[in-house]
Amino acid sequence: MSATSLAAVGSFLPDTDVTLEQAATVLGLTDQELKRYRRFFGLDRVRWATGARQEDLLVAAIGQLPDLDAYRGRIRYAIHARTIEPTGAYSSQPLHTALARTGLGHAQAFALSQHACSSGLLAVDLAGRLLDTDGDPDALVLVLTGEKTYPHVARFMPAAMVMGESSAACLVGRDGERDRVLAYTTRTYGQFNAVTVRSGPQAAAFEQMYIPGLADLIRDTVAQAGLTLDDLRLVLPHNVNRISWTRLARLLDLPLDRLMLDNIARTGHCFCADPFVNYSRARELDLLRPGDHYLMASVGLGATFSAMLLRH
């Protein structure tokens, strides 16, 4: 296999900045939950695209891709990586509408799911595999992430009830010079397949294995690339909460400044988009230098843990 690489990443942060208190009113959170989310989880605000539909989030993300016109003709596939499988009206087809609106109707398009919030990293890996069998060395895959949130999501995602609507577009190519994928690891713990379980022994067991399980996965991914944790310049996490990442950093003996946690309080957890939104933020803050190794990590309910190691 040739090396999968990210040719470009664009992230869309909606204009509407919603405080945790405002979100709590909409989502029906109790005062106690609100305190817990702010104090322990480090949540503060999220971005919501009020009035926007799913297709609008995708169009906005595509619009953030630098040099889209230069890439357009090379985009052969488009994948919408989803946390929750499509649940709109059958006729609505937001992915195809978004592609038509952005002049990308020629791309073969489909949605990918069942790794929940880690479906985005799966999509990057699969994009590389698609390109390996495509035959055109210049072909690209557009990986789209980001979803609308609704009150019922709170019932599906008890660990992070306040979700954001930021979205991202990522162009995946082969053998590019920038952001090469060195390793990808994914692990599903099938005993946690009931995604709405919020209490009881299963929920407790998941909570207990969450940090050690993620730590193991990160260690294995780094080792698979022939590196050590010391080689990591940055970890781009999913923005589920601050406390779990802080504990994970302690367990891995990783300095906290190697974790990009800024967006937890700024955008909240945005389904599959977090690693890409965080990548854009890291570039804005000039946190990645050529040759730096960084790791994207996500955990999806169900329960799938995924990590991807890249070299900038």
Added chain:
Amino acid sequence: MLRLTAVRHFPFDLDDARPSCHGLAEVFAERLAGDGVPADPAAALVGNRNSFSLMSAHVAAQLCPDPDVVLVGHAAHDCDLSTSVAGYLQQRLPGDPLVLAVSEQGATTGFAALTMARALHDTGAGRRILVVLADQATFTYDDPRLSGLDRRRDHAVGLLFTDDGGTPVTELRVLAQVDRQSLPSALAAAAKEAVSAPHGVLVAGAGLSPADTAAATGGQVAVRHAAADRLTTAVWSALADELAAPATCERTVVAVEYEPDLGYLSTLALTVPPAPTSGAVRD
């Protein structure tokens, strides 16, 4: 190259021993509000309660109990959004299979799933790849594109690909932006492998009328038309029937489906060995 080992259609009757799909109507009422589609959150659901998890597990048990990869393809939603299909299968299957789902390409979603299956196979992700295409009939809203569906049963079609499969896939092609005007020439090109073969068969999905296929083939090959009562499995169950039929000589079988609303025309061509008494690739 993908090599087909088995293909089989599994109908599922109402499973009334299972609880109804709790919460589904509420979820859809929220989601459809933005589309202006009415859905009553308190409506009693009518459906057969066969989730993608249950159907996929059943298909795996029948066709391949130890797959390396399970790829679930579906055009519409699941009736159980509270169970991770990946987790459910991972817990029940041996080893550590990669499980994922492909959707949102309407009637041609199965071809998108096969495209992904080919990429996984050709890049070494697995030697036993099980593709499960699923249609379930629990809907909480009315949609003109859902009229005429079989609401009495749910359906799955399993396609198993292994390195020693006896039926090689000689072509898999997905064309986008095929409108009604360009369909005749695109379909003629898609059917060419069947038309030019000594013993060719075209298996046509419900998006193609007998007039479409007659024009494309000039009446030179046998054409089997799929039922029109399912979203994404019908062409594959028709393919399963075709491959199960006895044949004394090698056949070139081309499955083709057209998704008119999205403009996709997709083709799968197989070289099927003779099977004098029973189908070579049923299971």
